[in-house]
Structure formats: C-alpha cells, structure tokens
Amino acid sequence: MKLASTKIITVCALILATNSAIATPATSEKHANKANELRHAVFTMLGANMGALGAMAKGKIPFDAKVVEKNSIRINQLSFMIADYTSTDTSAYKVDTTALPDVWTKREAFEKRINDLTIASEKLVKASTSGDESAIKAAIGGVGKTCGGCHDNFREE
Amino acid sequence: MKLASTKIITVCALILATNSAIATPATSEKHANKANELRHAVFTMLGANMGALGAMAKGKIPFDAKVVEKNSIRINQLSFMIADYTSTDTSAYKVDTTALPDVWTKREAFEKRINDLTIASEKLVKASTSGDESAIKAAIGGVGKTCGGCHDNFREE
Numbered sequence: 001m002k003l004a005s006t007k008i009i010t011v012c013a014l015i016l017a018t019n020s021a022i023a024t025p026a027t028s029e030k031h032a033n034k035a036n037e038l039r040h041a042v043f044t045m046l047g048a049n050m051g052a053l054g055a056m057a058k059g060k061i062p063f064d065a066k067v068v069e070k071n072s073i074r075i076n077q078l079s080f081m082i083a084d085y086t087s088t089d090t091s092a093y094k095v096d097t098t099a100l101p102d103v104w105t106k107r108e109a110f111e112k113r114i115n116d117l118t119i120a121s122e123k124l125v126k127a128s129t130s131g132d133e134s135a136i137k138a139a140i141g142g143v144g145k146t147c148g149g150c151h152d153n154f155r156e157e
Numbered sequence: 158m159k160l161a162s163t164k165i166i167t168v169c170a171l172i173l174a175t176n177s178a179i180a181t182p183a184t185s186e187k188h189a190n191k192a193n194e195l196r197h198a199v200f201t202m203l204g205a206n207m208g209a210l211g212a213m214a215k216g217k218i219p220f221d222a223k224v225v226e227k228n229s230i231r232i233n234q235l236s237f238m239i240a241d242y243t244s245t246d247t248s249a250y251k252v253d254t255t256a257l258p259d260v261w262t263k264r265e266a267f268e269k270r271i272n273d274l275t276i277a278s279e280k281l282v283k284a285s286t287s288g289d290e291s292a293i294k295a296a297i298g299g300v301g302k303t304c305g306g307c308h309d310n311f312r313e314e
C-alpha cells in the first residue's frame with residue numbers, strides 16, 4: 001500500500017506538473033463569480049479533509065490511520081488543482097472572498113506555497129501507512145503548517 | 158503516459174474502493190449546511206471539468222487532448238469523493254440544494270451511478286492519449302451520459 005500510494009503521487013505529479021497557471025483578470029462579473037465559486041469549492045474540500053486530520057492530531061476525534069491515508073491522498077490530488085482554480089484574478093469585481101490580491105500579484109510566491117502543500121501531503125500519505133502514530137501526527141502538523149503559512153500571506157484574517 | 162494514467166486509476170481504485178458511504182441524517186441545521194457546502198463543492202468541480210470537455214466535444218471551444226487528459230483525471234479523482242460528500246442526508250433541513258431525497262433513500266442505485274462515472278472517466282483518461290480525436294470525443298460523450306443519467310434521477314430539473 002505504501003509503495004502504491006507513493007507511485008500514484010509521483011505519477012500524478014508528473015502528469016499534472018504542467019498546472020502552473022498565470023493569473024488572468026476576470027472578464028465580467030459573471031466570470032468573476034464563477035471563478036470565485038470554483039476557488040471556494042477547492043478550498044472547502046481541502047479544509048474539510050484537513051479539518052478532520054487536525055482534530056485527530058489534537059486528540060479531539062479518534063485517530064484513524066485509514067482516514068489519514070484517504071484524506072492525505074485527497075489533499076494531494078486537490079493541491080494539483082489549486083493553481084488552475086486560483087488563476088482568475090477577481091480583484092476588480094465585488095465577490096464574496098477572503099483571497100488577498102497577492103494571490104494574483106505575487107503568483108510565484110503563491111505557487112511556491114501550493115508546492116509546499118503538495119510536498120507535505122505526499123509525506124503524510126507515506127507516513128499514513130507506517131503504523132507510527134506519532135510520526136503520522138507530526139506529518140499532519142507538517143501539512144497544517146503549509147496551510148497556515150499560506151493563509152498568513154494570501155488570505156484575509 | 159497512457160500506461161501511467163491507467164496505473165494511477167487502478168491503484169486509486171484499490172485504495173479508495175472502501176469509500177462506499179451509508180447515508181446518515183444531518184444532526185443539526187449547521188451540520189446540514191456544512192454537508193451541503195461540501196456536496197456543492199464536489200459537484201461544482203465536476204461540472205467545471207466536464208463543462209470544458211462537453212464544449213470541446215461539441216466544437217464550441219478548440220479541442221485540446223492535454224486538457225482532456227487533465228480534466229478526465231480530475232473527474233476520476235473527484236468521482237471517488239462523491240460517496241463521502243453525499244453521505245449526509247440533509248432532507249430534514251432547508252438547505253439550498255437540487256439533490257433529490259433518492260440520493261439518500263436509494264443509496265445503492267446512487268452509488269451505482271457514481272461507479273458508472275468512475276468507469277467512464279477511466280475510459281476517457283485512456284482515450285485522451287490515443288491521438289484519435291473522434292474516439293476521445295466519443296469517450297467524452299460516455300462520461301457526459303453518466304452525468305446526465307444520474308441527474309435525471311437524483312437531481313431536480
């Protein structure tokens with residue numbers, strides 16, 4: 001299982017590494033709202049998967065390595081979608097978002113943060129089948145750190 | 158690339174085949190709204206990926222086999238998430254949704270539809286690297302048919 005998961009991620013990374021997406025302005029309010037809906041969708045799913053892992057790491061819900069494996073694979077898969085779903089600059093329109101303009105103006109730094117999440121979630125997928133609960137919890141912390149680090153700079157408080 | 162993609166899907170299927178999720182009722186309005194947000198998120202992402210493919214198949218936007226490959230991989234990955242994100246029965250609460258109660262009461266039939274999408278998107282991933290545009294368009298049609306078939310029975314018109 002461990003090898004299998006590693007293989008998926010490596011292959012997915014090779015296929016999807018072309019994701020890097022230059023920011024382009026939304027062309028209408030409708031376009032901005034649609035882009036905002038998609039951006040919100042991917043972060044909603046990331047948050048739901050990470051929320052359960054954070055709760056496990058803090059002992060708030062029972063630890064379950066199978067759920068860690070499943071959620072970390074999902075976080076990894078979703079991480080490859082973030083660049084595309086944040087590539088439309090909606091800052092010229094009034095949309096309901098906490099995204100800061102730096103998401104589009106500091107694109108290289110933002111995509112570096114996405115890559116940090118990809119790498120941290122890869123590590124968590126590998127750790128999840130190790131049977132070592134403290135190592136798994138540490139790897140959950142590693143993913144959480146990349147979420148928080150990005151939120152600090154690219155999301156409203 | 159073709160083999161690699163096939164391998165991803167097969168391995169993902171093995172890992173994530175335990176996804177089958179029995180429907181359980183939401184325990185509060187807050188819970189129902191959160192479940193609804195996640196359900197909406199996964200279908201928003203499915204729709205965005207499929208929308209572009211449908212437009213290509215109909216000749217409304219330029220055909221791009223690389224985009225077909227990327228989107229079909231994403232649809233496949235997302236298909237494995239649908240069962241979890243539709244497992245909370247929100248029908249006792251007033252939430253903004255087009256999901257029909259059969260999503261929860263006819264769970265076996267609904268999950269069969271999810272599996273149809275998984276299989277059709279697998280076929281499209283394989284076709285996407287064949288270089289055969291008409292075969293790729295036919296496989297896009299195969300995915301679209303599974304979307305429409307499910308919407309007919311499980312989504313409000």
